[in-house]
Amino acid sequence: MEEKKELKVEDIKTAAEGKRCPVQKALYYISEFLSGPMCGKCFPCSMGSYEAKVRLQGIVDGEGTESDLRALRRIASEMAESSMCKKGKDSAKFIMEWMGTDVYREHLEGRCPDKECLALIEYRIITDACTMCGLCKDACKYGAILGEKPKPYLSGYMPYEVRQKRCVKCGECVKVCPEGAIIIVDAGLTEPVGVQ
Numbered sequence: 001m002e003e004k005k006e007l008k009v010e011d012i013k014t015a016a017e018g019k020r021c022p023v024q025k026a027l028y029y030i031s032e033f034l035s036g037p038m039c040g041k042c043f044p045c046s047m048g049s050y051e052a053k054v055r056l057q058g059i060v061d062g063e064g065t066e067s068d069l070r071a072l073r074r075i076a077s078e079m080a081e082s083s084m085c086k087k088g089k090d091s092a093k094f095i096m097e098w099m100g101t102d103v104y105r106e107h108l109e110g111r112c113p114d115k116e117c118l119a120l121i122e123y124r125i126i127t128d129a130c131t132m133c134g135l136c137k138d139a140c141k142y143g144a145i146l147g148e149k150p151k152p153y154l155s156g157y158m159p160y161e162v163r164q165k166r167c168v169k170c171g172e173c174v175k176v177c178p179e180g181a182i183i184i185v186d187a188g189l190t191e192p193v194g195v196q
C-alpha cells in the first residue's frame, strides 16, 4: 500500500492561498497544520493551533465575537514567541497576516467580503434578469429552487426563486444559468436584488 506523504508547511500555505477569504485561508491552514506537521512537542504551538482552529471555525460559521479576535491575537503572539521550532513560528505569522485588516471585523458583523463563508451568504435569483428557462431548477439536486416555466394558456406564472432553507450553497445553479441571473449576497439581506 502506498504510504501517505505528509504535507509540509509550505505546501499547506500554497493550498491555503487558493481560498479567497482570509479567514478561510487561516482556518484551512491551521486545520491542515494540526493534522500533519504539528508534532505536539510544545504547548504554545499544540494548544495554540487547536484553540485557533476552534475560534476561526466560529468566525466562518457566523458565531465569532470580539473575544475570539482577542484570543486569536494572543494565541498567535504566544506561538510566535514561544514555539520550539520554525513551523510553529511560521504558523503564527500566517494566522496574523490578515488580522490587521477589516476582514475579520466584517465577519463579526455577518459579512464575508469574498462571499466564501457559507454561513454568511445566500444565493438569490435576480427576477429581472431571469428568462425562466428552468435550467437552474433542473440542476439543483436539493429541490431548493421554486418556479415554473410560463405556459401560453395560463396568464399567471411562478417566478424562479431560491428556497433558502433547502439551499446547501453548492453553486451548481450559478454554473448553468445562461443569464448570470443567480448571484451571491450577504445572508439575510432584506433589500431586493437587482441587475448589477
Ligand code: SF4
Pocket: 037, 038, 039, 040, 041, 042, 043, 045, 046, 083, 084, 085, 086, 087, 088, 089
Ligand atoms: S512548534 Fe514545532 S516542535 Fe512545537 S509543536 Fe509545533 S511543530 Fe512541534
Ligand code: SF4
Pocket: 123, 139, 140, 141, 142, 143, 144, 145, 162, 166, 167, 168, 169, 170, 171, 172, 173, 174
Ligand atoms: S446553490 Fe446549490 S442547493 Fe442552492 S439553489 Fe443553487 S444548486 Fe440548489
Ligand code: SF4
Pocket: 125, 129, 130, 131, 132, 133, 134, 135, 136, 137, 160, 176, 177, 178, 179, 180, 181, 182
Ligand atoms: S437558469 Fe437563470 S435564467 Fe434560467 S430560470 Fe434559472 S435563474 Fe432564470
